[in-house]
Amino acid sequence: MAKQRSKRYQKAAALVEGGKTYGLDEAVAAVKKFPAPKFDPTVTVSFHLGVDPRKSDQMVRGSVSLPHGTGKNVRVAVFAAGAAADAATQAGAEHVGFEELIKKVQEGFTDFDVAIATPEAMTEVRKIARVLGPRGLMPNPKTGTVTDDTAKAVKEVKAGRIDYKLDKNGNIAGAVGRASFEDKALVENAQAFIDSVIKAKPPAAKGNFIRSVTVTAAMSPGVPIESNVFATI
Template identity: 75%
Template sequence: MAKRSKRYTQAAALVDATKAYGLDSAVEVIKSFPAPKFDSTVTLSFALGVDPRKSDQMVRGSVALPHGTGKNVRVVVFATGDAAKAAEAAGADKVGMDDLIKEVQGGFTDFDVAIATPDAMAEVRKIARVLGPRGLMPNPKTGTVTEDTAAAIAEVKAGRIDYKIDKSGNVSAAVGKVSFDAAKLVENAQAFVDSIVKAKPASAKGNYIKSATVTASMNPGVKLDSSVYSVTA
């Protein structure tokens, strides 16, 4: 086992490993950790009682965090014509079509969100093998396939996050920075919880939210009382 730093050990001492915390209490604990030399990202993670191998039990969606993520979201847009001009004016980090697709094929994935117009998707699907595994593939369900590129950019830069379960049935997302006021972190986290609960597949049986943990970068996790969010068939 790798040796933990003194700061990590001090933080771990502040967490009761036998306890499941309420969201408010968990945020208080995280904000009490000795601070690293950067503003840690706070992440909320769930282990869900679904079978990711079944298409009707896929959990994915998006949610607008009321106080943003505290992160500079890098956005690329696959579009041409007026939609491309609107995307540039709205602050997209990179806009293009064939040239942008070639960049991605060449290994460019230095962005957080990809948006595409509906007519661009026939070409964008050519790079699905690159974008898909990284959670970057534009999708109508998350609002990233749209004619209104400017509105989509405004939403993601303001704090909308997209999420999708992995092969093990886990899902996580950043809900802010440790420097946020505790109340804002709690409100952001609660918005993500509510979205996960709402996204429960109708075909999922048994306990939907098996466990939940909130963490801050380079710090131990704090187990949440997932029974509060328990959703059963």
């Protein structure tokens, strides 16, 4: 039996014209007209890609710094020692440490949104990959979260950098702000994300790389974007 959608969802869905694709400006405007919940909902851009997630040479992952941030307070954990640890603390990381922080994670602590590690610390951090990996928290050089410049990494993450990775169904999604953002800020954030995913196309990907893109707010229907916004050569 199909789940009954809430009245708020149904009202929002009525504002999306069936079978139509929208320009990015139009899509953002539509999302901002959705009936508001009792909180400031996150606005998300989601992609369905024409790649095979089972093949390592078709993996898509990367990071992008959004020009207007995400509107979210990002909690950062940094695995480092010495000067790199001090720099991370001064840059505003909530949790900084090495062996003691690794032990805490082994015991189940994952109260953070992004993990950063120095290359030296990664030997030990790999021991908690089974905890961090399934939660999308494992530091990775490709996303700038394995670095000796911990201060820069912390500042970038807190300023609005998002990391993304292809899931097992060929999808990618990322938060590009809050519904309370100005239209222009959401459009520019969304476009920055779209451009980043286009650039992340792996050489092994053939045919139609991006099959669809939608913009939505939390607990609301998706608004499909017209293909010229994300067309690739």
